[in-house]
Amino acid sequence: MRTIPILGRRESGEPQGPIVGIDLGTTNSLVAVARNTRPEILPDELGRRLVPSVVSLDENGRFLVGHEARNRLESHPLDTVYSIKRFMGRGVKDLAAMKSLVPFDFNTDESDIVRVRLGGRYYSAPELSAKILGKLKAQAERALGEPARAAVITVPAYFNDSQRQATKDAGMLAGLDVRRVLNEPTAASLAYGLHEKKNGLVAVYDLGGGTFDFSILKLEDGIFQVLATHGDTHLGGDDFDRAIAHRVLADHHQATGLAVEDPATLQALRLAAEELKQRLTDSERAELEFTHPGIRYRRTWTRVELEELIGPFVARSLACCGEALRDAGLAAGRIDEVVLVGGSTRVPMVRREVEKLFGRKPHSELNPEEVVALGAAVQASILSGQSRDMLLLDVTPLSLGIETYGGVVAKIIPRNTTIPTSATEMFTTYVDGQTSVDLHVVQGEREMVSDCRSLARFQLKGVPPMPAGAPKVAVTFMLDADGILRVEARDERSGKEQFIEVRPSYGLTDGEVERMLKESFEHGGEDLEKRLLIEARVEAERVIRAADKSLADSAELLEPGEEERIRAAIEELRRAVAGENRDRISESQTALDTASRPFAERQMNAALRGMVRGKGLEAAVEKAGAWGKNG
Amino acid sequence: MPTQTGAQAQSLCQSCGVVVPSELMLCESCERLLPLPDRVSYFEFMELPLKLDIDLAALEKTFYRLSRLFHPDFYQNRPNSEQRAALERSATLNKAYTTLKDPTRRAEYLMKLRGFEQSTEKNRVPQDLMVEILELQEQLEEFQSSEGGERERLAQALRAGVCELKERRAELGKRLEDLFPIHDRAGEDRRAEILLEMRETIDRSNYLFRIVENIEKTLESGR
Numbered sequence: 136m137r138t139i140p141i142l143g144r145r146e147s148g149e150p151q152g153p154i155v156g157i158d159l160g161t162t163n164s165l166v167a168v169a170r171n172t173r174p175e176i177l178p179d180e181l182g183r184r185l186v187p188s189v190v191s192l193d194e195n196g197r198f199l200v201g202h203e204a205r206n207r208l209e210s211h212p213l214d215t216v217y218s219i220k221r222f223m224g225r226g227v228k229d230l231a232a233m234k235s236l237v238p239f240d241f242n243t244d245e246s247d248i249v250r251v252r253l254g255g256r257y258y259s260a261p262e263l264s265a266k267i268l269g270k271l272k273a274q275a276e277r278a279l280g281e282p283a284r285a286a287v288i289t290v291p292a293y294f295n296d297s298q299r300q301a302t303k304d305a306g307m308l309a310g311l312d313v314r315r316v317l318n319e320p321t322a323a324s325l326a327y328g329l330h331e332k333k334n335g336l337v338a339v340y341d342l343g344g345g346t347f348d349f350s351i352l353k354l355e356d357g358i359f360q361v362l363a364t365h366g367d368t369h370l371g372g373d374d375f376d377r378a379i380a381h382r383v384l385a386d387h388h389q390a391t392g393l394a395v396e397d398p399a400t401l402q403a404l405r406l407a408a409e410e411l412k413q414r415l416t417d418s419e420r421a422e423l424e425f426t427h428p429g430i431r432y433r434r435t436w437t438r439v440e441l442e443e444l445i446g447p448f449v450a451r452s453l454a455c456c457g458e459a460l461r462d463a464g465l466a467a468g469r470i471d472e473v474v475l476v477g478g479s480t481r482v483p484m485v486r487r488e489v490e491k492l493f494g495r496k497p498h499s500e501l502n503p504e505e506v507v508a509l510g511a512a513v514q515a516s517i518l519s520g521q522s523r524d525m526l527l528l529d530v531t532p533l534s535l536g537i538e539t540y541g542g543v544v545a546k547i548i549p550r551n552t553t554i555p556t557s558a559t560e561m562f563t564t565y566v567d568g569q570t571s572v573d574l575h576v577v578q579g580e581r582e583m584v585s586d587c588r589s590l591a592r593f594q595l596k597g598v599p600p601m602p603a604g605a606p607k608v609a610v611t612f613m614l615d616a617d618g619i620l621r622v623e624a625r626d627e628r629s630g631k632e633q634f635i636e637v638r639p640s641y642g643l644t645d646g647e648v649e650r651m652l653k654e655s656f657e658h659g660g661e662d663l664e665k666r667l668l669i670e671a672r673v674e675a676e677r678v679i680r681a682a683d684k685s686l687a688d689s690a691e692l693l694e695p696g697e698e699e700r701i702r703a704a705i706e707e708l709r710r711a712v713a714g715e716n717r718d719r720i721s722e723s724q725t726a727l728d729t730a731s732r733p734f735a736e737r738q739m740n741a742a743l744r745g746m747v748r749g750k751g752l753e754a755a756v757e758k759a760g761a762w763g764k765n766g
Numbered sequence: 767m768p769t770q771t772g773a774q775a776q777s778l779c780q781s782c783g784v785v786v787p788s789e790l791m792l793c794e795s796c797e798r799l800l801p802l803p804d805r806v807s808y809f810e811f812m813e814l815p816l817k818l819d820i821d822l823a824a825l826e827k828t829f830y831r832l833s834r835l836f837h838p839d840f841y842q843n844r845p846n847s848e849q850r851a852a853l854e855r856s857a858t859l860n861k862a863y864t865t866l867k868d869p870t871r872r873a874e875y876l877m878k879l880r881g882f883e884q885s886t887e888k889n890r891v892p893q894d895l896m897v898e899i900l901e902l903q904e905q906l907e908e909f910q911s912s913e914g915g916e917r918e919r920l921a922q923a924l925r926a927g928v929c930e931l932k933e934r935r936a937e938l939g940k941r942l943e944d945l946f947p948i949h950d951r952a953g954e955d956r957r958a959e960i961l962l963e964m965r966e967t968i969d970r971s972n973y974l975f976r977i978v979e980n981i982e983k984t985l986e987s988g989r
């Protein structure tokens with residue numbers, strides 16, 4: 136929930152680069168792009184597609200992200216952060232349940248959002264997620280050969296407003312214009328729908344590392360309408376790993392009477408448990424051998440044993456499916472297709488139970504770890520205007536309400552309402568001369584405010600002093616297509632917009648985001664300079680290619696001596712690109728622009744004449760306009 | 767495209783000056799989206815006459831077609847004013863569709879449009895169900911303080927009662943929809959009478975819903 140426009144907002148009319156699709160996962164993240172609606176994953180320079188969602192601070196105060204950071208999980212457990220997604224949009228009060236799961240250190244101020252301590256400083260979850268997004272952005276730019284400034288980022292469908300806003304903030308801190316926060320199961324359905332091109336009812340069962348979502352969609356001629364969604368933001372493959380690790384520790388304790396508390400050992404055990412789980416996916420039995428200071432463990436595990444441990448988690452996910460089916464007013468048998476998404480759906484028990492519930496074999500033709508990113512890329516291509524064939528109509532996963540007398544919630548937008556949507560409520564004063572009104576907005580299904588999730592407190596200010604009950608202020612609560620709340624207030628008498636002050640309950644304030652953005656530019660001076668240099672090089676190379684091409688295409692329009700002047704400018708720019716000086720690149724590029732402008736103008740005029748004869752004026756003007764922007 | 771409010775003000779596209787049909791407020795000439803005027807009813811918005819007996823499949827088709835016209839996804843590269851208009855228009859469309867596709871909400875919305883605010887006593891026990899409901903409430907209280915086999919017997923009786931109430935609700939729902947074509951054909955003179963019967967039908971249905979909800983919650987939580 137953010138009311139003040141902040142730095143880095145897109146101005147319409149700005150030249151458009153590609154919009155990338157990002158799956159910012161609990162365990163792994165991916166970036167993809169769709170060209171002509173055909174989505175593909177963008178790998179790193181070694182061809183690796185997954186980026187581990189891990190951030191580590193090294194001895195020199197430098198951040199390592201992805202594989203490099205993952206390699207430090209065991210060696211530097213206190214300086215290496217994983218499962219950051221679980222902390223997005225969460226408060227210190229929520230930590231109790233999560234603190235024991237990870238070795239790193241947190242802040243303790245109960246009224247604050249979660250901040251992780253790294254090298255003597257505290258970092259919010261959006262700041263750390265921004266490091267991962269920055270890595271994905273750089274990876275995309277390397278693969279694409281041009282800057283990636285805008286993105287669609289996926290979130291669990293069951294994420295609340297604070298968690299969605301935190302994700303948007305992370306994108307902004309990474310220098311990305313977040314064009315859509317997209318629900319993961321919906322993204323997956325888009326990738327599948329594109330693949331299958333069928334009409335009907337589709338259920339998406341998405342079990343990732345740390346979150347579970349279930350969505351039911353109706354597909355009809357390119358419209359993907361979500362009918363209902365349900366989920367659990369604290370249920371995933373992590374829980375399976377932890378259950379295994381707990382069993383190992385319990386066995387060890389029983390055999391030796393000793394407890395294991397060393398963070399590095401616990402971290403190693405968690406990784407060993409994950410590996411055991413994967414091996415039990417392919418075979419019925421597997422040996423777990425774990426030797427670390429203080430613990431020697433060796434035993435053969437069977438798949439049946441694993442299933443006894445994870446059964447309760449799978450059952451929880453199936454209960455969510457039941458809720459969503461009930462909300463959609465559908466019996467499980469009505470579903471035409473079931474799609475499996477998320478790495479944890481590789482577990483045989485999960486597949487079996489889902490198949491049993493729906494009475495049909497679930498789809499998993501597309502890689503369950505990549506399908507969300509691919510779908511995000513498809514949505515990105517829709518937003519960039521490349522495609523109008525498909526349209527997603529999503530819903531809000533949680534009911535939105537406001538606090539009324541006695542701490543009771545008055546629901547104003549029920550869950551599973553198609554977004555965007557809005558509700559307008561009238562507010563008045565209770566005391567003569569009262570000039571401000573307080574509002575408390577919550578999300579959740581329970582009747583009492585204390586059982587729901589607090590989103591924000593609002594204060595309506597500047598209400599004209601009048602007898603109690605006389606002022607009438609209309610407050611509009613709008614859930615936009617990201618599922619993020621916007622609030623506006625208007626005085627019904629004067630028709631004037633009313634100032635509304637927002638205090639998010641679990642988020643960064645506008646001021647904080649602004650400060651972090653500034654800081655990232657000041658402290659990260661070196662990083663920023665490096666990034667700008669890369670962007671300048673990429674842009675210069677594009678200009679060189681375009682210039683070479685037009686010299687080849689329209690040689691007949693060249694005037695005497697002109698070609699030599701342009702070629703010299705191109706050569707100078709090539710030399711600048713090979714160097715490290717960004718100013719020189721920029722100057723050389725300007726010089727090339729100047730040298731080739733008259734030629735470009737003649738070329739544009741010629742094209743325009745050709746188009747008018749051929750395709751009609753509008754298309755020609757548009758084409759010429761586009762040319763103008765690209766120099 | 768039927769409209770019922772007689773004098774429709776025509777609007778001009780602020781961008782190219784072409785006359786724009788006021789139900790859509792989407793300039794057909796330059797495809798710009800204009801802010802929607804106040805007080806366009808959901809019926810008008812969904813291109814429907816002010817009638818209750820409607821074709822749901824056709825309503826869904828209209829919903830999809832207008833979604834393709836108005837969804838914010840298609841306005842991301844437009845000026846802020848148009849992005850804003852698309853957001854508001856989509857919100858209105860979604861609300862209009864949700865309201866009209868549900869028979870009860872559709873009827874209540876039409877009553878509001880017609881200025882028919884008359885309401886029956888919402889919490890009054892329907893006379894013909896009085897005995898049944900009082901008995902269920904008694905059983906519910908006993909259930910809460912009972913144990914063992916007696917508790918199980920009461921739970922079963924309550925479940926049977928809930929089933930019956932649900933059937934009654936279904937009948938009321940059907941009765942409401944039977945009234946729709948009658949309402950649509952009726953002249954001014956009979957309209958108030960039919961609206962009143964609809965109001966009573968809805969209130970009774972809502973009352974039964976609350977009872978059912980209460981019993982099911984208690985059975986589920988065991989208290």
